[in-house]
Amino acid sequence: MSDDRHEDLLAQRESVHEQEQEREDTPSVGARRAAAALAGVANVPGVAKPDAILVADDMSRHFGGVRAVEVEHLEIQRGTITALIGPNGAGKSTFFNLTTGFDRPNSGRWSFDGKDISGAPSFRIARQGMVRTFQLTKALTRLTSLENLMLGATGQRGERLLTSLLRPTWAAQEAGIRHRAEELLARFNLAHMRDEFAGTMSGGQRKLLEMARALMVQPDMILLDEPMAGVNPALTQSLLGHIEALRDEGMTIVLVEHDMDVIMSISDWVVCFAQGKVIAEGRPDDIRRDTAVIDAYLGTHRSLQEDQT
C-alpha cells in the first residue's frame, strides 16, 4: 500500500471519529426526545419504562443444559434506539429469535404494542409491525435489488394465488410499491444496483439492502442483529445516519452490536446480557461505569480509558 493511500485511510478514520464525537455532543431531535422520555427511569435491570412498545416476561430458552435466555422482565421504550450488548453466547440473538417468533421459548409471555404475541408465528409478528434483520445477511441472491425491496411490502393483493392472475387488480398497488422501493434504494445509495441480482452485492451493500427491505414492511419497530459487522468505517457512518434518522422519525430500534464506539454514540438506552440474563440496563454513561458490565463484558482496560476521557 502506498503512503498516499495510507494517509487517505487515516483521514477517513479521523473524520469518522469527528462525526462520532459530534453526534455525542449535539444530540438530534429524536435523541433529545428519547432522553427526555427516559429521564426518570432508574438504571436497574427490568425497570419499567413510561411508554414500552415491547414487554417480555419470564422468557426462558434452554438448549439441553444451557440456559441461553432467562429474562425475568424487560421493556423497550418506544421511539428509542436500544442496544443489546454482552459477551458472545450471552443470549442476545436468541432473545431476538424468541421475540420475533423464529424460535420458541420454553416459557414466557411477551407483548408488542399492547397486544400479546406469545407463540405467534414469525410472519404474523412481522405483519404486526415488528421486523428483524439477521446477523448473517439473508439477501435473496437470485432476485434483483428492486425485487428484494418490493417483496417487503405487506398486504399485496397480487400475492394471493387467484388474484395474481388478474393483473389489473394489483397493477396500481404494484406501481406504488415500486415507487416506494425506488425511493428507499436511493436513500440507501443502492439506486445503481436496482436491477442487479442481490447475489452480486458486497457484504456491506447486502446489510444496507436488508435494512431497506425491512423498512418496506413499514414497521413500528425494527430489530437489527449486528448491522455493522463486517462493514467498513465510512459505510458504518452512513448506516448509523440511517438508523438515527429512523429513530428521529419515531421508529423504535433495537440493535445487537459489539462496537462500543457505535453503541455509546447512538444508543439512548443500553441493555447488557450475560449468561442469558439481563445484568444491567441504563443510559450509555451509566453502563460504562457499571461494575457488573465491566466484569462481564467491557473489561477494566476499556472502562478505565472511558473514565479518563
Place this chain on the structure above:
Amino acid sequence: MDVLAVLSVAVRGALGPEAAIYALAAIGLNIHFGYTGLLNFGQVGFMLVGAYGTAISVLSFDAPLWAGVLVGMACAVVLALILGIPTLRLRGDYLAIATIAAAEVLRYLYRSSFAEPVTGGVFGLVQFAGEFYAVNPYTAPLELGPLRFNERALWLMTVAWGITFLAAGLVWLLVHSPWGRVLRAVREDEDAARSLGKNVFAYKMQALVLGGVLGALAGSLLAINSQAITPDAFIPIITFYLWTIMILGGASRVLGPILGSIVFWFLLTFLDAFLRGAMSAGWIPGFLLAPSDIGAVRFAAVGLGLMLLMVFRPAGLIGNQKELRLDVR
C-alpha cells in the same frame, strides 16, 4: 442406412404426444423445484393418481371422461395435502424423502391384489378413453415428406401440446406476479421471507398442489394416450426423466421444460433409430453391441450429454447462466 428416415423418426418422437405429456409433468416439477425450491422426487406419484383417477372414474363409476380427468386432478390435490402438511414445515430434504417414498407406496398400493377389483392390480386397466377418440376432428393423416402422423396421433398431439402451452402460459402469469416473487423468495431463503411477513408454509403448499395437479393432468393424458395403464408404468425412473428434462431445458424458465422435453425425446428416438440403422448396415460390429442393448445405450448417451451440459451450461439450454454463477453466501 436412410438418414432421412432416422431423422423423421426422431422428429416424430420430439413432437409426439409423449413429449408434450412429459413437458407438462416437468412444468409441474418446475413450479416445485425451479420456482419454490421444493425437492419433489415423486412427481410420478402425482401422474399415477391422475391416470388412475381418470380410468377408475370412467370404468367403475361410469363417469364421463372429462369428469374423470377432474377427479384425477382432485386426487393430486389430496396427495399434495397429505404429503405437504407433515413435511413442508421441515427442511427441504425431508420432502424429497417423503415424496420418493410416497410415489412407491402408491404404486404398490395400486398393484396390490387387495385393490385389484378397482385398479385391476398388476394387469391395470384398459379401454376407458373411447370418448376422447370419438370426438377426434381429424379425418386424414398428416404427411410432410417422410414425416407422417395418423389421425389419432394428431388429435392427441393437438390436445396434449395445447394443454402444455396453456400450462406454460399459466405459469408465466403466475411467476410474473407478486405471488411468483414470494415463491422465488421462498426458494432463496425461507427465513428472509418469513421475516417480511410472508406465510411461507402456505406458499409452499400452494406450489406443491399446483405442480402436483399439472403432474396429474399429464398422468391423465398418458392414460388416454395409451388406453392402457399398469402401476408398473409409474416407476421412479419417470420422475428422474422429468428432472432430466427440466434441468436440460433450464429450471426456473417458463419454456425450459418444453424445450427440455423436445430435446430429450429427440435424442432418445434419434439414438434408438440411428443405432438400429447403423447396426443393420453393419457399421457396428456385433461383439461391441447387441441389438437388445440399444435401449440402455441411448439412455447412457443422454446421461453423458446431461453431464456435458452441466459442465458447460450448468443452468440448462435456456437457463440464465449468470444467475447460476452467483455464489450463494
